[in-house]
Amino acid sequence: MGATKDHIHTKAANDIAEMAKVFAHPARVAILQYISKQESCICNDIVDEIGLSQPTISQHLKVINNANLLKGTFEGKSVCYCLNIKRFQEFQELFNAFFNKTKSNCC
Amino acid sequence: MGATKDHIHTKAANDIAEMAKVFAHPARVAILQYISKQESCICNDIVDEIGLSQPTISQHLKVINNANLLKGTFEGKSVCYCLNIKRFQEFQELFNAFFNKTKSNCC
């Protein structure tokens, strides 16, 4: 026991949960907000800003990146992380679709 | 270590994360979708529908309820769980505010 039983749920439910997990940690929310604020930004800035260790930030960035929410371009030794607006927008739309569909048939 | 360092993040970031956690499990998404579909519904229906044990469903319902997303009215020995549309709407708006604000100042 202990593991989430993904397989018994619909793809729709799993998709929403998967997306929500990205936002389900304040550090990741903060990282997304910070990245969007900067012209360009490198990981070390984020470490200073957020106040977690570099490995921890790197790990959170990986989660965000796995959701395809980042566009990173290498600039010499550092990486310029950028929000993948298109995908971010898609997240917003998918969440809204979930909210609207769920609202529509309520008692 | 291991515990989330909530205190180093802004209230805004913690609030979004808190909300996202409710949707960060497919069973809870499925429960919300199922509840919204029904005229009224009791926990045991949900157990049959979702395919998890009664205690597990009860636990998930508690998480959803703690977020104020449920209105439960007792009907004899069973409970009629209903979606708290007002709060659900509020969730949608708060998420949208987060998405819009984050999008607005991107590179």
Added chain:
DNA sequence: GTTTATTATCGTAATATTGCAATATAACAT
């Protein structure tokens, strides 16, 4: 090539979450 700076990965400890059996509680039915 060596140093320096930046990011990623590995290993691991601490904590959180998930899921269920067993049990408790509550309300009705007989």
Added chain:
DNA sequence: ATGTTATATTGCAATATTACGATAATAAAC
């Protein structure tokens, strides 16, 4: 009162997540 049904709580095992030190990888600067 006893039995039945519906839901909640408890306790615990399994797994996941979070966080960080140590270390690796990469690339510029010297």
